Amino acid sequence: MPIEKRKIIPVWEAVRSVLDQTFELPTETIPLEESDNRYLAEDIKTTHDVPPFDRSPYDGFAIRAEDTNGASKQAPVILNVIDSIGAGHVSEKTVQEGEAVRLMTGAAIPKGANAVIMLELVSERDSVHIEIRRTVLPGDNISEQGEDTEQGTQILKKGSKIHPGAVALLATFGYERVKVMKKPVVGILATGTELLDVGEELVPGKIRNSNAYMIASQIKKIGGEPHILGKLPDDFEQTYTGIVSALERCDVLITTGGVSVGDFDHLPAIYKKMGAKLLFNKIAMRPGSVTSAADYKGKLLFGLSGNPSACFVGCELFVRPYLLNALNADKVHLGVLKTELQEDFLKPNPFTRFVRSRVEWRGSAPFSVPVGLDKSGSVSSLAEANALIVLPGGTRGWEKGSEVTTLLLDGEGSVWPWDLAEKSKL
Numbered sequence: 001m002p003i004e005k006r007k008i009i010p011v012w013e014a015v016r017s018v019l020d021q022t023f024e025l026p027t028e029t030i031p032l033e034e035s036d037n038r039y040l041a042e043d044i045k046t047t048h049d050v051p052p053f054d055r056s057p058y059d060g061f062a063i064r065a066e067d068t069n070g071a072s073k074q075a076p077v078i079l080n081v082i083d084s085i086g087a088g089h090v091s092e093k094t095v096q097e098g099e100a101v102r103l104m105t106g107a108a109i110p111k112g113a114n115a116v117i118m119l120e121l122v123s124e125r126d127s128v129h130i131e132i133r134r135t136v137l138p139g140d141n142i143s144e145q146g147e148d149t150e151q152g153t154q155i156l157k158k159g160s161k162i163h164p165g166a167v168a169l170l171a172t173f174g175y176e177r178v179k180v181m182k183k184p185v186v187g188i189l190a191t192g193t194e195l196l197d198v199g200e201e202l203v204p205g206k207i208r209n210s211n212a213y214m215i216a217s218q219i220k221k222i223g224g225e226p227h228i229l230g231k232l233p234d235d236f237e238q239t240y241t242g243i244v245s246a247l248e249r250c251d252v253l254i255t256t257g258g259v260s261v262g263d264f265d266h267l268p269a270i271y272k273k274m275g276a277k278l279l280f281n282k283i284a285m286r287p288g289s290v291t292s293a294a295d296y297k298g299k300l301l302f303g304l305s306g307n308p309s310a311c312f313v314g315c316e317l318f319v320r321p322y323l324l325n326a327l328n329a330d331k332v333h334l335g336v337l338k339t340e341l342q343e344d345f346l347k348p349n350p351f352t353r354f355v356r357s358r359v360e361w362r363g364s365a366p367f368s369v370p371v372g373l374d375k376s377g378s379v380s381s382l383a384e385a386n387a388l389i390v391l392p393g394g395t396r397g398w399e400k401g402s403e404v405t406t407l408l409l410d411g412e413g414s415v416w417p418w419d420l421a422e423k424s425k426l
């Protein structure tokens with residue numbers, strides 16, 4: 001049988017076509033303590049001023065600043081202490097001329113007072129008299145109501161990922177429960193007669209199914225809910241039926257293996273039989289050139305390569321933005337950093353390469369060091385990789401010391417890292 005000719009597209013075009021497919025995720029309301037790393041389904045506005053009342057930032061005395069006019073070492077001012085409060089209490093007294101209220105950090109400033117002096121700066125004559133030897137100005141040491149943020153300010157955006165700081169704000173404004181996007185359910189099906197379960201002993205010709213677990217871990221990190229739906233032998237009918245029934249149980253289906261041109265690579269024919277609309281099945285990238293995607297009745301099927309590194313890269317470059325887009329995130333792609341390449345890649349490659357690497361900082365300068373075997377079938381390169389060096393395809397190789405774009409596997413993502421590639425038509 002002649003091998004079908006595939007249309008090769010650049011990476012950014014494949015990414016774009018994935019982003020053009022959208023799907024709606026429902027929302028759910030969950031306890032604040034369970035909201036870490038979830039995506040907010042609504043904008044959050046402050047429901048009150050912070051602080052909600054004028055308060056003391058120090059343990060000290062609330063006073064009337066004008067009472068200290070002219071105070072000095074030689075001419076100290078003596079004030080009567082009329083009350084003493086800790087945080088959480090409000091004094092019922094009003095500070096009048098010559099008076100002070102002893103108060104602790106976080107306590108509300110009593111009526112009549114307009115400044116606070118720290119405990120260390122006064123001498124206590126007895127339990128009800130203090131001596132002040134300096135001039136205090138009105139407003140000194142008062143945390144004013146609303147100085148941190150005012151009521152009605154938009155403080156967190158729909159689509160932002162809930163991190164510890166966001167949790168602090170949600171708690172501040174009384175969100176015991178938080179409205180978040182439901183996690184997209186991602187079905188994962190591994191194909192390959194050679195695949196053993198993780199707990200099985202090796203036998204000749206077989207390998208363990210590592211991709212399904214790797215993808216599940218990537219999906220969790222991205223913010224989805226992975227469902228490993230098992231593995232299928234390289235049999236057309238079984239794979240076809242497996243995929244069709246798996247699609248009913250998830251929002252997105254990822255398969256691994258069987259997308260190339262081999263005798264047992266059934267995915268292309270399965271897409272055809274299903275009537276799924278192919279988005280792409282050949283990308284000018286390495287690893288992962290055979291990464292495929294197809295739309296079946298509004299649901300996306302990602303056909304990732306069986307080769308572990310190719311599978312990993314395909315998930316990061318295409319599945320990540322697709323899921324994060326549905327979660328309303330704004331930085332749906334991997335983060336970008338310019339780094340100095342630490343190895344020669346002198347052989348020109350027509351395809352853009354994504355080299356598993358480690359970004360290391362020497363002082364304030366980022367360097368990228370390729371890690372492990374640079375082959376798409378390699379799994380060891382994934383052990384230490386925290387980044388992918390992007391080596392645009394073309395007629396030239398890349399020398400050690402060149403500045404290269406690097407995609408970061410951890411941390412904040414980016415809005416669109418493909419600008420350069422797009423402009424140069426890579």
Ligand SMILES: Nc1nc2c(c(=O)[nH]1)N[C@H]1C(S)=C(S)[C@@H](COP(=O)(O)OP(=O)(O)OC[C@H]3O[C@@H](n4cnc5c(N)ncnc54)[C@H](O)[C@@H]3O)O[C@H]1N2
Pocket residue numbers: 190191192194195207208209210211212256257258259260261262265287288289290304305306307308310376377
């Ligand atoms: N004649 C050609 N051969 C190949 C081409 C090509 O263009 N012409 N492309 C090569 C490239 S590039 C890649 S990438 C692979 C893609 O292969 P498939 O996606 O069809 O995947 P399989 O053939 O099923 O498996 C490839 C490789 O990966 C191992 N594998 C599969 N599933 C898993 C799993 N779940 N866990 C771990 N490892 C897995 C499998 O045993 C194979 O070694 O095709 C090239 N060939």
Ligand code: MOO
Pocket residue numbers: 285286287288289290291305307310376377
């Ligand atoms: O598609 Mo393969 O992963 O390029 O090496």
Ligand SMILES: [Mg+2]
Pocket residue numbers: 257258259260261262264265306
């Ligand atoms: Mg194959």
